[in-house]
Amino acid sequence: xxxxxxxxxxxxxxxxxxxxxxxxxxxxxxxxxxxxxxxxxxxxxxxxxxxxxxxxxxxxxxxxxxxxxxxxxxxxxxxxxxxxxxxxxxxxxxxxxxxxxxxxxxxxxxxxxxxxxxxxxxxxxxxxxxxxxxxxxxxxxxxxxxxxxxxxxxxxxxxxxxxxxxxxxxxxxxxxxxxxxxxxxxxxxxxxxxxxxxxxxxxxxxxxxxxxxxxxxxxxxxxxxxxxxxxxxxxxxxxxxxxxxxxxxxxxxxxxxxxxxxxxxxxxxxxxxxxxxxxxxxxxxxxxxxxxxxxxxxxxxxxxxxxxxxxxxxxxxxxxxxxxxxxxxxxxxxxxxxxxxxxxxxxxxxxxxxxxxxxxxxxxxxxxxxxxxxxxxxxxxxxxxxxxxxxxxxxxxxxxxxxxxxxxxxxxxxxxxxxxxxxxxxxxxxxxxxxxxxxxxxxxxxxxxxxxxxxxxxxxxxxxxxxxxxxxxxxxxxxxxxxxxxxxxxxxxxxxxxxxxxxxxxxxxxxxxxxxxxxxxxxxxxxxxxxxxxxxxxxxxxxxxxxxxxxxxxxxxxxxxxxxxxxxxxxxxxxxxxxxxxxxxxxxxxxxxxxxxxxxxxxxxxxxxxxxxxxxxxxxxxxxxxxxxxxxxxxxxxxxxxxxxxxxxxxxxxxxxxxxxxxxxxxxxxxxxxxxxxxxxxxxxxxxxxxxxxxxxxxxxxxxxxxxxxxxxxxxxxxxxxxxxxxxxxxxxxxxxxxxxxxxxxxxxxxxxxxxxxxxxxxxxxxxxxxxx
Amino acid sequence: xxxxxxxxxxxxxxxxxxxxxxxxxxxxxxxxxxxxxxxxxxxxxxxxxxxxxxxxxxxxxxxxxxxxxxxxxxxxxxxxxxxxxxxxxxxxxxxxxxxxxxxxxxxxxxxxxxxxxxxxxxxxxxxxxxxxxxxxxxxxxxxxxxxxxxxxxxxxxx
Numbered sequence: 058x059x060x061x062x063x064x065x066x067x068x069x070x071x072x073x074x075x076x077x078x079x080x081x082x083x084x085x086x087x088x089x090x091x092x093x094x095x096x097x098x099x100x101x102x103x104x105x106x107x108x109x110x111x112x113x114x115x116x117x118x119x120x121x122x123x124x125x126x127x128x129x130x131x132x133x134x135x136x137x138x139x140x141x142x143x144x145x146x147x148x149x150x151x152x153x154x155x156x157x158x159x160x161x162x163x164x165x166x167x168x169x170x171x172x173x174x175x176x177x178x179x180x181x182x183x184x185x186x187x188x189x190x191x192x193x194x195x196x197x198x199x200x201x202x203x204x205x206x207x208x209x210x211x212x213x214x215x216x217x218x219x220x221x222x223x224x225x226x227x228x229x230x231x232x233x234x235x236x237x238x239x240x241x242x243x244x245x246x247x248x249x250x251x252x253x254x255x256x257x258x259x260x261x262x263x264x265x266x267x268x269x270x271x272x273x274x275x276x277x278x279x280x281x282x283x284x285x286x287x288x289x290x291x292x293x294x295x296x297x298x299x300x301x302x303x304x305x306x307x308x309x310x311x312x313x314x315x316x317x318x319x320x321x322x323x324x325x326x327x328x329x330x331x332x333x334x335x336x337x338x339x340x341x342x343x344x345x346x347x348x349x350x351x352x353x354x355x356x357x358x359x360x361x362x363x364x365x366x367x368x369x370x371x372x373x374x375x376x377x378x379x380x381x382x383x384x385x386x387x388x389x390x391x392x393x394x395x396x397x398x399x400x401x402x403x404x405x406x407x408x409x410x411x412x413x414x415x416x417x418x419x420x421x422x423x424x425x426x427x428x429x430x431x432x433x434x435x436x437x438x439x440x441x442x443x444x445x446x447x448x449x450x451x452x453x454x455x456x457x458x459x460x461x462x463x464x465x466x467x468x469x470x471x472x473x474x475x476x477x478x479x480x481x482x483x484x485x486x487x488x489x490x491x492x493x494x495x496x497x498x499x500x501x502x503x504x505x506x507x508x509x510x511x512x513x514x515x516x517x518x519x520x521x522x523x524x525x526x527x528x529x530x531x532x533x534x535x536x537x538x539x540x541x542x543x544x545x546x547x548x549x550x551x552x553x554x555x556x557x558x559x560x561x562x563x564x565x566x567x568x569x570x571x572x573x574x575x576x577x578x579x580x581x582x583x584x585x586x587x588x589x590x591x592x593x594x595x596x597x598x599x600x601x602x603x604x605x606x607x608x609x610x611x612x613x614x615x616x617x618x619x620x621x622x623x624x625x626x627x628x629x630x631x632x633x634x635x636x637x638x639x640x641x642x643x644x645x646x647x648x649x650x651x652x653x654x655x656x657x658x659x660x661x662x663x664x665x666x667x668x669x670x671x672x673x674x675x676x677x678x679x680x681x682x683x684x685x686x687x688x689x690x691x692x693x694x695x696x697x698x699x700x701x702x703x704x705x706x707x708x709x710x711x712x713x714x715x716x717x718x719x720x721x722x723x724x725x726x727x728x729x730x731x732x733x734x735x736x737x738x739x740x741x742x743x744x745x746x747x748x749x750x751x752x753x754x755x756x757x758x759x760x761x762x763x764x765x766x767x768x769x770x771x772x773x774x775x776x777x778x779x780x781x782x783x784x785x786x787x788x789x790x791x792x793x794x795x796x797x798x799x800x801x802x803x804x805x806x807x808x809x810x811x812x813x814x815x816x817x818x819x820x821x822x823x824x825x826x827x828x829x830x
Numbered sequence: 831x832x833x834x835x836x837x838x839x840x841x842x843x844x845x846x847x848x849x850x851x852x853x854x855x856x857x858x859x860x861x862x863x864x865x866x867x868x869x870x871x872x873x874x875x876x877x878x879x880x881x882x883x884x885x886x887x888x889x890x891x892x893x894x895x896x897x898x899x900x901x902x903x904x905x906x907x908x909x910x911x912x913x914x915x916x917x918x919x920x921x922x923x924x925x926x927x928x929x930x931x932x933x934x935x936x937x938x939x940x941x942x943x944x945x946x947x948x949x950x951x952x953x954x955x956x957x958x959x960x961x962x963x964x965x966x967x968x969x970x971x972x973x974x975x976x977x978x979x980x981x982x983x984x985x986x987x988x
Contacts, residue, residue, distance in 0.1 A: 154932025154971050282928040289933030290921045290940060292865025292906035299864035307859055333848050351847070351855035352868065414869050414877060414970040415934045463867070463934025464970045495870035686874075687966075709928055713973065717931060720972025743968050744874045752963040754974040821852050821871045825891030828873065829882060830949055 076265040077208040081216055082135065087256040089216070090133030091209045134181075136165065136209045142237050142250030144171055144213065146206070147181040149191045150198045151435045152285070153413070153465035155774045156710040157198050159284045161206055163707060167276040168210035168269065170234040171249065173284060183437035183457035192436050192470075192537075199706065199770050200663070204268075211266040217249055220256040271704055271768055278765070280709035285461075297431050297460040298418050298492060305420045305488035306336060307352040308481060310344040311359035312501055314814040315369035315736035316588060320345055324363040332358050339484040343501070344817075346481040348489055353821065356494070360816040370586035372736040376507070379531060379585065379733060380405060383509045386583045387529045390513045392575075399515045400610045405799045406599045407730035408531075408738065409505040410746055411592035412498040415463025421478035422488035427454040432475040433462030436537045440472030444479045466721075467591040468503050470537045494818035496741040501817075504731055504738070505592035506531035506582075510603035514573065514611055521611060521626065524573035528600055532582040533559055534589045567600055570661050571608070571626040587733075593718075597662060597779035598725055599800075605658040605783035606796055619657060619787070620645050631766055632659050635668040635699040642761055643670035643697030652676035653694075656788025660780040663772025666701040669719070669780040671755070673788040684752050686744045688808045691792070693723050693785055695757040698777060703767035712760040715777045719758065720749040722781025726789070728753065730804045741812035741819065747803075836897045838863070839908025845894070853889035853897060854878050857905065865906035865937045869968070876967035879938035879945075880905045886945030906937035909944065920944050920984035927980040931971035939967045943981045947988050957985050 079091040137145045144165055152158045158178040166173050184191060214234060221239040222229040224247075233240050240246040271278070288294035313319065323345055330338045334354035339346045347358040383405075419432035428448055434440045437457045445452040462469055478491040493502070508530035515523045563580040578600070612622035620640045627633045636659055639645070645655060649672065657670045672695040682689045698715045705711050728747035731738035740746040747753075782800075790796040799805065812819045831846040838861065845860050854871070857863040857880075866889060869877035873891035880889055881904040882897075889903075897903065909918045917925075920940050930936045942965055950957050962978050969977065 154934075156931070282925065283930055285933065286925055286928060286930050289930035289936045290906075290924045291910075291917070292937045294933045295864070296867075296934065298858075298868065301862065307855075334851075351851055351859040352871075353851045353855035353859075354848070356871065357850075412970075413932070413934070414867075414875060414968060415932070416868060416870075462932060464932045466970070492868065495872060495875070684963075713928065713931060713976070716975050717972040720974060742870055742872045742874045744872075748968060748970055749972060749974070750968065751965045751974055751978075754972075756959055756978070758975045819872060822873050822891040823850075823852075823893050823896075825852075825873050825888045826882070826896060829885040829887040830945055 076267050077204065078263060078265050079208050079212040080133065081212070081258045081262045081264055083259050083261050084137070084257055086140065086253045087138040087213060087216060088135055089209045089212045090135035091205045091212070092133060134205060134209070136213050138213055138217070138249055138253045138256070140250050140253050142248050143175045143177055144169055144210070145177045145179070147179050149181045149184060150202070151180060151433060151459050151462060151465070151469065153433065153435070153462040153469060155714060156283055156707065159281060159710060160199050160707050161202060162284050163276050163281055164203065164206045165210040167274060168207045169214045171237045173281060175237055178284070180459040180461065182459060183441040185438050185441065185452065191438050197772055200772055203770055207268050208266060211268055212264055215264070215266050216256045217252055220252050221247055224255070271765065277706045278704070281707055282709065294461070296415055296463050297420055297433060298415070298490065300420060300431055300460070302420050302422060302431065302488060302490070305422060305490040306348050306350060307355050308346055308348040308489040308491045309352060309355040309359050309494060309818065310341065310346045310477070310491070310497070311362045311364060312344040312497055312817040313366040313369055314817070315372045316501060317343065317586070318369035318372070319343060319367045320364050321367050322365040325361070329358050329361050332361060337485040337487065339481060341477065341480050341484060343477070348485060348487065352492060356818055356820065359818060360820060369736055374585060374736055375734045376407065376732060379507050380509070382583050382585070383507065383529045383531070386581050387509060387511055388527045388579050388581045390511065390525050390527060391577070392513060392515060392523045392525060398517055399513060400607055400614060401513050402603070402607055402610065402796070403509060403511045403798060404603045404606070406508050406510070407801065407804045408507045408587070408733055409592060409725060409730055410499055410502060410740065411466040411468045411505055411590060412502050413462065413464025413466055413468055416493050416495055416498050417468065417474040417502065418490070418492040419475040419478035420488065420490045421475065421482040423448060423479055423482040426450070428479060429456045429458070430475050430479060431458045431460050432472070432478070433460050433465065433469045434472055434475060435465060435469045436472065439537055440475055443472065444476050447476055448479055448483055466593045471503060471590055495743070496812060496818050499731065499740040499746055500738050501588065503588050503590035506533055506587065506589045508599050510599055512603050512607045514607055516611060516615060519615065521571070521573040523575045524569055526578040526600065526603065527581070528563070528579065528596065529581045529583070531585050531587055531589060533591060533595070535559055535562065535591070563596055566662060567596060568661065569604060570629055570632050570659060571623070572628055573626065593721060594775040594778035597660065598722065598782040601658065601660055601779040602726070602783040602786050602800065605787055606790060609787050609790065610796065618646070623657070623659060629661060629666070631666040631701050632661055632668070635659070635666050635701050635763060638761055638763065639668035639670045639697050639699040642699065642759060645670060650676070652792055654788050654792035656784045656786065656791055658780040658783030658787055660776070660783070662779070663776055664703055664767070665771030665773060665776045667777050667780045668699045669777065669784040670697045671695065671784045671788050673785060673792050675789065675792040687750060687752060688728050688747045688803055689752060690727055690803055691789060692753060693755045696755045697759050697761070699761040699763065700773070700777065701763040701766055702773050702776070703771035704765045704769055705762050706770050708762040711762055711773050714773050715760045716758060718775065718777025719781045720754055721778045723753065723785055724749040725782045725801060726785035727801050728803055730801050732807060737814060739807070739811040745809045745811065747808070832895070834894045834897065835899045837900070837902040839904060840911055847894060849895035850893045853892045853894050853903070856894045857889060863905055863907060867934055867937065869935070876942060877935045877938040879941040879967065881941060881945060884948065886942050906941060909941065918944065919987035920947070920980070923980040923984035923987065927976045927983065929973050929976040929980050931973050935967055935969045939969065939977055942967050943984060946981070947985045951988070957982060
């Protein structure tokens, strides 16, 4: 890496470069703070801070925010440089596998001229003063952090330069920085660590700094491996279940045979408490909790409980009853059908589970005057305030630690597990390490709601005149709001209400990228109280799947090739560019055997653009290939994903996200769903809920990251799910000659023997040595 | 309370616990060895995959009483020592391919991969796509393509 010289005043030479504000904070070592918005000095709107979720201005007056944030140093996020030469940053986001901590470390490395391995990124506890800015979701993290984090790092570097220049009696412009070392051509040099204390201030000072232009980047824009990879592959990475909190013994809950059912009578609490290894039994809102020396003994104990149950919130509801309600709730289409000149289609999408691999868990230590919580929480401020209210404690007496998660996919937007752990700890008067069982996660956890999408498109003389889409969904729970009580309460208000909030999210995320004349897309939701929530990419996978299937139907009716048709009708040049690249790299139109076909789909969201081209093999010998206790079916054999992420910050991380999105989309199209029956899903394990497995994943996948098309990064964590789902559906339709109308395509066949609904957690097998290999 | 003795990552351990407690909980809750993860307790997700006498197995589905005194249990924590290095070649391959996303399944994936390579090497053949298709370990982040690449790379160095 070449030595890096930047005058602190180089903004004068480049008048287009804005300066950004921050603070040197009074501290014993160099500490820098910036506001989470990344303030530009001239009052212009700062770059890359436009959230993808709506500003809650109507609910939460800007003046309230200004009053709360009146102190100049309240609500700051900051970087500290220590004597050991490291820089630390407590990220106000949650790492759930998407590599946020790596990207943030790269931003700091870029502006601070410090090697990645000297940068320590941890997850911040719940910080109420950050308001709605402590929410991890909507693929918004990198977009919103990009400016403030770089500003803080640049200020730290600037202060180190000033400190060295003062000490050496040389102009600041002559001090260079490289890999954590300051130097001057006279031969003087000093490490950042050696100047960290001297660079500190004893009073808080507002300063400004210019940021690098993307063209000058040396770290960002180049591929870097994950900073937490070594911990992951050695087993050292700690999830909440792995934390050793004194006396926080294992704890599990016996649950009802219907979603959200509650305990009515427990007949044998004393006998269960006397079982080997069991210390406590307590009745809680949604079941009966047991605490013991090992989780295995908790499973034995919860299974031994003799409980009568009150019915849950959707007792009696099954796939069929919900579907009937959805069809009834469908908003009308406005344009009358025109016979041969229209395409009419309706698609049904089954419930799906957003459960990550790590079962839901939380540690809670609730005392009479305070509480401490450890859990994977994407909206920790909301969790803190809600749990404090539940426990009858002031919010500032509840410390909420955010722990990296073993996946999220939307699940950790909700803090119900942490709240349950707190309830149990309070009732037992002891710390607990609560884990839901795998079966709990599928049956009582959060679901992506069942929905029906109806589309009518009309066309005449080579033009598409109208495109109408009516999406009816079981309600998606957005009660987590935008990060804290003010907005999360608004989502519960009858006036604003969940549907209004949901409609806002829908309208802000959905768009048709084609010139299809008069376009309307509307959402209606039915208020059934399933435990729903946003699943990775929220509405888009279903809405886009329906849209792209109809695009293929239009192309067929208008006798055009699917790629040529899309190219002709696309509005956006970035989408056209990814389409062309995908068609080229994925060899669109190449000769394939009968029963094997290609499908392509396009998507734009989070200011990014993706084209996904897949090949699917629907020949009987493939569909019927045998796998023990697994579903096979059609196999996607090849996939090409072309992504334009605006300004790609870490292409290797982006590639990883696209691969993950692809496997999610394949599962949603072909294999993964919940079968709702009598108020609860039948699925109870990963051999019932068929997320993509090795035998269903494509052996050949190529991801192409397009060169930068913007000065700021787009969201990427969810961007690829919808087009993968849609491309697989389109390919399936072309391979089989019939457009599927219900997803996933295997949902009509129950491919497993369900576990009994009671006891709620199955016993672990004892024959594990028989399958050793 | 019954006592159970076995070899864990090269050291002899003795625990006092009921016979039917599954080994996973003995490792995690009593011995504090948290590399093997709980993902289902049903011998399905494979995130607790470890080795018994060099073969892959799932301790969530084996009562501790079935482990004999001379059985050698290796978890991800003990894998590097089996080759006398800081990292096993499979772990190195995993790092080079930047496989991990959330990381939760990764210890189990790596342990399964090492056992698969050992098995195919004993059979005197190279790993095939069918072998890889047969791996049951779930990665809910969907890193499957990088897992496949890393296994082939690790195989070439084992």
